[in-house]
Amino acid sequence: MGSIGTAPAANRKHAAPKVRADATRNRERIISAAREAFVIHGADAPLDEIARHAGIGNATLYRHFPDRDALVRGVVLAVTDRIATRARAAIQEATAEAGGGGDGAAFEAVRRFVFGAVEERVGALCPMLSARFDKVDPELLAARQRLEGLVEELIDRAQRAGELRPDVAVGDLMVALSQLTRPLPGSGCAEIGRFVDRHLQLFLDGLRAPARSTLPGHAATLEELRKGS
Structure with missing residues (x-):
């Protein structure tokens, strides 16, 4: 019997691909929002606005892109x-x-x-x-x-x-x-x-x-x- 709190093997097997897929989608959203923001506002467009338009939090943006x-x-x-x-x-x-x-x-x-x-x-x-x-x-x-x-x-x-x-x-x-x-x-x-x-x-x-x-x-x-x- 597995220890308490350990996810079943089947769940563990599918967890990593889902995380990768979510990360890829977030990155694509950030890139798309940033491209539009740069076109409209220039290269100094506010990063928090880019995060908001991408539908993600600031922390997620900085996880993918540490700086401008x-x-x-x-x-x-x-x-x-x-x-x-x-x-x-x-x-x-x-x-x-x-x-x-x-x-x-x-x-x-x-x-x-x-x-x-x-x-x-x-x-x-x-x-x-x-x-x-x-x-x-x-x-x-x-x-x-x-x-x-x-x-x-x-x-x-x-x-x-x-x-x-x-x-x-x-x-x-x-x-x-x-x-x-x-x-x-x-x-x-x-x-x-x-x-x-x-x-x-x-x-x-x-x-x-x-x-x-x-x-x-x-x-x-x-x-x-x-x-x-």
């Missing part, structure tokens, strides 16, 4: 990973459509990625958060490299299919995503959000092949963007 910089890092990693997931999904959908004989599948993949990335508020987040995390953090570098590799594949596929103009590169796409989704001085994210889809569609129309003009300068490379960051 750790939370900023968590948000950047999560957003980068989610944008990479959107890029991967766009590639997979394009592959399936091309296999079925669908025309324009490669450019459609670029379009899906662009509009998906915008939903992560990348243009609003990057400028305000970039000063608060270590740009040579190995995990952040690895996440960025995964994303860049997937975006390069999207662009390469569309260019090889003759659907995307050949004089643009990954850097051009990433700069446009950041600039077109960044709030204008004196305006909030809600105001710029009304125009984002319209302006992104104008940008995408300019990417289509055949090109209707010659672009000045040269395609923006990832190396140039890193040097300027």
Whole structure:
């Protein structure tokens, strides 16, 4: 007979997975609430408000993220990973459509990625958060490299299919995503959000092949963007 107060073996077996699942859900809630708070209020958004919007207590927030910089890092990693997931999904959908004989599948993949990335508020987040995390953090570098590799594949596929103009590169796409989704001085994210889809569609129309003009300068490379960051 087991000692008094000892949980049955079956209960002990299921306790750890439930705790892990709860912790994962709490972390996701915190990241989501923090992302929205940073977009609206900036990187100095009150942490207790973030905890309240996440539906958890302050102690739970600090258990996952001991300070503001750790939370900023968590948000950047999560957003980068989610944008990479959107890029991967766009590639997979394009592959399936091309296999079925669908025309324009490669450019459609670029379009899906662009509009998906915008939903992560990348243009609003990057400028305000970039000063608060270590740009040579190995995990952040690895996440960025995964994303860049997937975006390069999207662009390469569309260019090889003759659907995307050949004089643009990954850097051009990433700069446009950041600039077109960044709030204008004196305006909030809600105001710029009304125009984002319209302006992104104008940008995408300019990417289509055949090109209707010659672009000045040269395609923006990832190396140039890193040097300027």
